[in-house]
Structures are given as C-alpha cells and as structure tokens.
Amino acid sequence: xxxxxxxxxxxxxxxxxxxxxxxxxxxxxxxxxxxxxARQKVANYAGVTVERxxxxxxxxxxxxxxxxxxxxxxxxxxxxxxxxxxxEVLLGERAGxxxxxxxxxVVDATNLRMNLRLVLELRGLGRPMVVAxxxxxxxxANGLAIDTARLAQELGCPVVQTVAVKxxxxxxxxxxxxxxxxxxxxxYVAQAPQAPAASNAxxxxxxxxxxLALVAPIAPARARFxxxxxxxxxxPVLGLVVLAAVLFLIFQAVFSxxxxxxxxxxQAMAAVGDWTAQSMAPGPLRSLLVDGVIAGVGGVLVFxxxxxxxxxxxxLLEDSGYLPRAAFLLDTVMGKVGLSGRAFIPLLSSFAxxxxxxxxxxxxxxxxxxxxxxxxxxxxxxxxxxxxxxLLIGAFVPERSVAGLSLRGLTLFGLYLAGVVxxxxxxxxxxRVWMKSSYxxxxxxxPPYRYPSLRNLAQGLWERALIxxxxxxxxxxxxxxxxxxLSTYPAPPARWDASQGPAIAYSAAGILGHAxxxxxxxxxxxxxxxxxxxxGMAAREVAVGALGTVYSLSAAxxxxxxxxxxxxxxxxxxxxxxxxxxxxxxxxQCLSTLAVVRRETNSWRYxxxxxxxxxALAYAASWLTYxxxxxxxGAGG
Amino acid sequence: xxxxxxxxxxxxxxxSFCYATWSLMPARWRGILTGAMLQWPLPAWARLRLSKATxxxxxxxxxxxxxxxxxxxxxxxxxMQRRPRSGFxxxxxxxxx
Numbered sequence: 001x002x003x004x005x006x007x008x009x010x011x012x013x014x015x016x017x018x019x020x021x022x023x024x025x026x027x028x029x030x031x032x033x034x035x036x037x038a039r040q041k042v043a044n045y046a047g048v049t050v051e052r053x054x055x056x057x058x059x060x061x062x063x064x065x066x067x068x069x070x071x072x073x074x075x076x077x078x079x080x081x082x083x084x085x086x087x088e089v090l091l092g093e094r095a096g097x098x099x100x101x102x103x104x105x106v107v108d109a110t111n112l113r114m115n116l117r118l119v120l121e122l123r124g125l126g127r128p129m130v131v132a133x134x135x136x137x138x139x140x141a142n143g144l145a146i147d148t149a150r151l152a153q154e155l156g157c158p159v160v161q162t163v164a165v166k167x168x169x170x171x172x173x174x175x176x177x178x179x180x181x182x183x184x185x186x187x188y189v190a191q192a193p194q195a196p197a198a199s200n201a202x203x204x205x206x207x208x209x210x211x212l213a214l215v216a217p218i219a220p221a222r223a224r225f226x227x228x229x230x231x232x233x234x235x236p237v238l239g240l241v242v243l244a245a246v247l248f249l250i251f252q253a254v255f256s257x258x259x260x261x262x263x264x265x266x267q268a269m270a271a272v273g274d275w276t277a278q279s280m281a282p283g284p285l286r287s288l289l290v291d292g293v294i295a296g297v298g299g300v301l302v303f304x305x306x307x308x309x310x311x312x313x314x315x316l317l318e319d320s321g322y323l324p325r326a327a328f329l330l331d332t333v334m335g336k337v338g339l340s341g342r343a344f345i346p347l348l349s350s351f352a353x354x355x356x357x358x359x360x361x362x363x364x365x366x367x368x369x370x371x372x373x374x375x376x377x378x379x380x381x382x383x384x385x386x387x388x389x390x391l392l393i394g395a396f397v398p399e400r401s402v403a404g405l406s407l408r409g410l411t412l413f414g415l416y417l418a419g420v421v422x423x424x425x426x427x428x429x430x431x432r433v434w435m436k437s438s439y440x441x442x443x444x445x446x447p448p449y450r451y452p453s454l455r456n457l458a459q460g461l462w463e464r465a466l467i468x469x470x471x472x473x474x475x476x477x478x479x480x481x482x483x484x485x486l487s488t489y490p491a492p493p494a495r496w497d498a499s500q501g502p503a504i505a506y507s508a509a510g511i512l513g514h515a516x517x518x519x520x521x522x523x524x525x526x527x528x529x530x531x532x533x534x535x536g537m538a539a540r541e542v543a544v545g546a547l548g549t550v551y552s553l554s555a556a557x558x559x560x561x562x563x564x565x566x567x568x569x570x571x572x573x574x575x576x577x578x579x580x581x582x583x584x585x586x587x588x589q590c591l592s593t594l595a596v597v598r599r600e601t602n603s604w605r606y607x608x609x610x611x612x613x614x615x616a617l618a619y620a621a622s623w624l625t626y627x628x629x630x631x632x633x634g635a636g637g
Numbered sequence: 638x639x640x641x642x643x644x645x646x647x648x649x650x651x652x653s654f655c656y657a658t659w660s661l662m663p664a665r666w667r668g669i670l671t672g673a674m675l676q677w678p679l680p681a682w683a684r685l686r687l688s689k690a691t692x693x694x695x696x697x698x699x700x701x702x703x704x705x706x707x708x709x710x711x712x713x714x715x716x717m718q719r720r721p722r723s724g725f726x727x728x729x730x731x732x733x734x
Binding site for chain 1: 639641642643645646649650653654655656657660661663664
C-alpha cells in the first residue's frame with residue numbers, strides 16, 4: 001500500500017533538477033549527451049552507465065536545468081548496486097542530494113512491453129513526469145505504429161518522440177518540460193516522492209498489456225535475419241570461432257594498420273628533437289627538452305595510432321550489439337572458473353582501463369562474484385600497457401609472416417591472451433579458496449543488432465585521443481620532467497669524464513636504479529629498467545617514456561631521442577625483453593586503480609591484497625620467463 | 638643565457654612536481670587541501686578551476702564521483718527444474734488432492 005504524503009513546498013536556491021530514468025540500453029545517455037552537450041559513453045548493451053552523471057540544459061525561455069543521467073534499471077526494486085544508485089537518487093536517499101524535481105522516463109519505443117513496467121512504477125512515485133519515447137525511428141521502420149496521444153492519456157503525462165542518436169526530438173522534449181517550471185524560478189510546489197508501492201509484477205504486466213492493446217496493437221516480430229545471425233554468433237562452437245577470429249583480426253590490425261601514422265609521428269619527433277638541439281645553446285633547459293620531454297613524452301606519443309585502432313574495434317563491437325552475445329557465449333567458460341557471465345563486460349571494459357572496468361562490476365548482484373571480478377580486472381591488458389608491449393615487440397620480434405599472419409600481431413595476441421588466461425586462473429583459485437559462492441545464472445537483455453553509428457564512433461575515438469593526449473600532456477609530461485631532474489642531479493664530480501661511465505650513474509635516479517637492481521637482477525633487469533619501473537606505478541606508459549629519458553641521458557649521442565627501439569635491441573638480451581613483457585602482463589596496478597578498488601570495496605584490505613598478489617605473480621612470471629629463455633638459448637643481459 | 642636556462646628549468650621542475658603531487662595524492666587529501674585553499678582570497682576563475690580539479694584523478698576517468706552504494710539485499714534465486722515426462726510413468730494429476 002502506497003504511503004500518501006502531504007505536498008511539500010520545496011525551497012529552491014539553485015536550478016531545477018531533471019532525472020533521466022529508464023531500462024538499461026534505452027538511450028538515456030545518448031539523450032543526456034544531446035540535452036547537455038556532454039560526451040558520456042554510449043553503447044549498444046545494458047550497464048554502460050553505473051553511476052549518476054550530471055550536466056546542464058537550457059529551456060526555450062533561457063532557464064537552466066540540471067540533468068541527471070541515472071543507471072538503467074528494470075524496476076524500483078534494485079537487484080544490483082547500479083540499480084540501487086537509481087533508486088537512492090529518485091527517493092532522495094542519497095546523502096547530500098535533493099530529490100529530482102521532475103522525472104523524464106526514457107522508453108525504448110521498440111520494446112514497450114518491457115519498458116512500460118518501470119514507467120508505471122515511476123508513476124506511482126507521484127512526481128511530475130514526462131515520457132521520452134526514444135528510438136521512435138527504429139520503431140517506425142519496424143512497422144510499429146504508436147498512438148502517442150493515447151499513451152499520454154493512459155499514463156497521465158506528456159509523451160514526446162525522440163531519436164537521441166540522430167539528434168531528433170530533444171527540442172520537443174525541452175518544450176514539454178517548460179510548463180512544469182514556468183510557475184516560478186525561485187519556488188516550485190511538488191509532492192515529495194511517495195514510497196514505491198509493493199507492486200505485483202503480474203499486475204504491472206497486465207496493465208502494460210492493456211495499454212499496449214490500446215496504443216500499439218500490432219507488435220512487429222524481430223527480423224528473421226537477426227535470429228539467423230544469432231544462430232551462428234551464439235553457437236557453442238561456431239560462436240567461439242567467430243569470437244577468436246574477431247579478436248585476432250583486431251590485434252593484427254593494431255600492428256599492420258598503425259605503421260604509417262606511427263612512422264610519421266616518429267619522424268616529426270625526430271625533426272623536433274634535432275631542431276631543438278641545434279637551435280639552443282647547451283645547458284639544462286636543452287637537456288630537459290631533448291632528453292626529458294622529446295625522448296620521454298615523444299616516445300609515448302608515438303603509440304597514439306595503435307591505441308586508436310584498438311578502440312576503433314572496441315567501439316565498433318560495443319555499438320553493434322555483439323558484446324552481450326559474447327557474454328552469453330562465454331558464460332559457460334566463466335561459470336567454470338566461478339565467475340558470473342555478467343563479469344564479461346566489466347572485464348572487457350578493463351581492456352581500455354581497469355578503472356571503468358572495476359566501476360562496471362556494479363552490474364553484478366552477488367558480492368562475492370563482484371569482488372572476484374574486481375580482483376582479476378587488472379589482469380586484463382589495459383591500453384596503458386599497449387605502448388610497453390608495442391615498444392618491446394617492435395624491438396625484439398622480427399617483422400615476418402607466419403602462415404600469412406604478422407608475427408608481431410601474433411605476439412601481441414599472445415600477450416593479451418596471457419592476461420585473459422591468468423585472470424581466469426586467478427579467479428578460479430579465488431573462487432575455490434576464498435570467495436566461494438554458488439553459480440549465478442546470467443540474465444541479460446540481448447539488444448538488437450544495429451549498424452554502428454558513425455557519430456558515436458567518431459566521438460568515442462575523439463574522446464580516447466583526448467584522454468590519451470591529456471595524460472601525455474599532464475601526468476606523463478610532469479613525471480618525465482621530474483625523472484629528468486632526478487636523473488641529472490646531483491651532477492657528476494668535477495674531474496669526471498665519460499670513460500668513468502655515464503653521468504646519470506651519479507644522479508639520484510641512477511643511485512636508486514642501482515639499489516633496485518639487487519631486487520630485479522634475478523629477472524634480468526638492468527638498472528635502467530629498474531628506474532623505469534618506479535614512475536610506471538603512476539601510469540604504465542610512463543615506463544616507456546622513462547626508458548627513453550634514462551637511455552637518452554646514458555647515451556653519448558642524441559640518437560635515443562629519435563628512436564628507442566634500436567637502442568633497446570642493441571642493449572638488452574632476448575631473455576631480458578621477454579622477462580619484462582612477462583612483468584607487464586601481471587605488473588602491479590597503477591595507483592589510481594588501487595584507489596578505485598579501495599573506494600568500491602570500502603576497505604584497504606582488497607587493494608593491498610591485489611597489489612601484493614600482482615607483484616608476486618609478476619615477479620614469479622618474469623623469473624620463470626627469464627630462466628626459461630636463457631635455458632632455450634636467449635643470451636643473458 | 639645559462640642563468641636563464643637554469644631559472645626556466647627550475648620553474649618547470651617545481652611546477653611539474655606540484656602537478657604530479659596534486660594528481661597522484663588521494664582524493665580525500667586533495668579535497669581537504671582544496672577546502673583550505675578556497676579560504677584564500679582567490680579570483681573567481683581560480684576558485685572554479687580549483688573546485689573542478691578536485692574531482693579529477695591521474696587516470697582522467699570520470700564517473701568516479703562517489704563510492705559504491707551499499708549492495709542491495711540479495712534476491713534468492715529459485716531454480717526451476719523441468720522434469721521430462723516418461724512414457725511409462727503414470728500421468729500425474731492434481732485432481733482429488
């Protein structure tokens with residue numbers, strides 16, 4: 001029984017708040033981007049948004065609104081932490097956050113049978129509401145005629161048709177919102193939210209059926225082509241072959257397509273380095289620019305094309321609707337190691353960065369399953385490791401074909417596979433020994449296949465490029481400058497000459513590197529590598545930049561600033577290179593990831609445990625790889 | 638000329654150290670530090686930039702604004718088992734029960 005509350009007079013000191021609420025994958029984030037001009041991630045699967053996002057929109061009369069994008073949910077009774085976020089915000093249970101003044105219920109017009117249930121529940125809250133009938137174009141194309149006027153009459157609130165991905169209908173939506181806030185910008189009378197009634201799912205469904213019979217009596221069937229495609233893509237054997245082929249193609253493309261743009265960036269960096277060295281008088285600033293900024297930061301910047309190619313494919317898969325199918329396909333495999341099939345998408349997100357991957361585990365209802373997924377997410381190869389892999393593969397793996405496939409692409413595929421296999425193995429151990437829980441069946445809504453939107457693709461790539469360039473120009477640049485300083489000072493004694501060894505050996509970083517070498521020598525790491533590992537804790541790519549700076553300061557000529565790969569190939573043994581690759585498959589996480597694990601688990605215990613087990617695994621794997629390669633004939637470094 | 642190079646280099650190193658420390662410090666410390674700095678008489682643009690910078694981390698990932706909410710009460714899963722009908726077994730009926 002719903003509790004009726006007296007209307008409350010809400011004092012407003014700031015702008016009104018509008019919350020976008022709806023089922024997962026109905027287009028809330030696309031609508032949010034359209035209304036606010038934000039660039040939140042949009043993809044064709046459920047569970048992309050796991051936290052509230054906020055932006056600003058403007059009504060026709062110039063009044064500003066705060067728009068809140070909430071994680072998708074099927075009902076007001078939450079099953080997962082991300083659905084809990086939605087409920088807490090709507091009912092004003094979130095600390096320090098006012099109840100939204102108006103709800104925009106976003107509905108997937110092609111799936112009213114599922115979406116209207118939540119709308120009916122939202123109506124029960126007694127808040128002002130507008131329904132946005134999104135993907136109206138797809139519904140029309142599918143032959144579904146929706147009587148919006150009748151729907152508005154049945155729901156008792158305005159209904160507006162929108163096509164968020166094509167930037168249609170958002171003005172109509174803002175127009176429909178206007179009258180709700182027209183009374184006064186300073187004060188607004190609204191009822192406080194009523195506690196949601198314990199709604200019976202069967203009653204709700206009966207209401208939905210009744211409304212559908214009135215507003216959209218002819219429901220189209222899903223295209224036969226989609227069923228045929230699913231029969232192949234989700235086949236227990238053929239599906240796995242398709243998945244392996246898709247992943248394989250991605251890693252081949254990362255190496256073969258990126259050659260030309262990478263060479264161009266390398267040449268540009270070399271030209272800038274030469275010009276700087278020739279134009280400036282010798283001194284600390286010239287050394288900082290040539291050895292620190294150009295050798296360090298330029299060395300990382302070179303990998304931008306490879307990162308963008310990787311993300312091009314990830315975005316393509318996300319937009320097409322293939323990912324949830326892959327999750328279903330791998331549910332059996334995941335179940336065998338004790339993980340839920342729902343863990344697939346967080347783990348896949350971790351290929352970009354472990355942080356959004358760990359955040360995405362909020363879609364997993366069972367705490368132990370969620371914890372196990374958080375603990376193994378860092379083993380998936382994040383994009384920050386790609387520059388390290390690419391540098392070492394470029395230096396040590398010859399550019400030749402094996403059965404028509406690039407050996408370098410195969411090696412990269414192997415390294416990514418090593419990350420996945422080790423994640424599964426660690427999850428198996430955790431679930432058997434520590435986080436035991438029964439098998440949780442996977443229930444995931446399969447979205448229809450869609451042609452990837454060029455706009456989303458371009459926006460996604462632009463965002464990734466900006467994130468990478470911000471990192472390069474921000475934290476990586478600052479760490480490179482600090483590393484250059486630590487590698488240059490204290491300066492060598494007055495009577496020093498080059499025959500006594502490089503000047504860097506007398507610097508703070510040189511002394512630290514030689515001290516750390518005692519720990520890392522069994523893995524074949526020299527003192528230069530030992531130095532590079534330390535700033536690599538802040539961000540993985542920094543290790544590449546750090547190697548550039550350290551080798552540039554160690555070398556007599558300025559050739560290192562132009563190209564690091566040939567210098568590494570000449571100075572390291574094959575065993576050392578493979579050992580370093582093995583280190584980076586498991587390498588302890590960057591500090592930001594550990595901080596997010598702390599926040600998501602509300603405890604220091606788990607991030608500390610994660611750092612410890614990853615360090616132990618990295619050390620053991622590197623040692624084993626080094627010894628094995630030496631035994632097989634790779635010379636020691 | 639050498640003195641200028643020394644001066645600019647020192648300024649760049651100090652600025653980089655401050656930036657890296659700010660970016661890598663725990664968010665809570667950054668919040669406390671921002672709170673203290675906002676007490677100073679700063680221009681409006683600096684105050685806005687400072688309060689915006691509080692949220693950012695080294696990884697530049699957004700969406701990390703609040704910690705995980707308390708997990709909802711776990712729902713019990715009811716497993717339905719389909720029993721295949723056997724041709725030899727007598728038909729089950731609820732009639733008369």
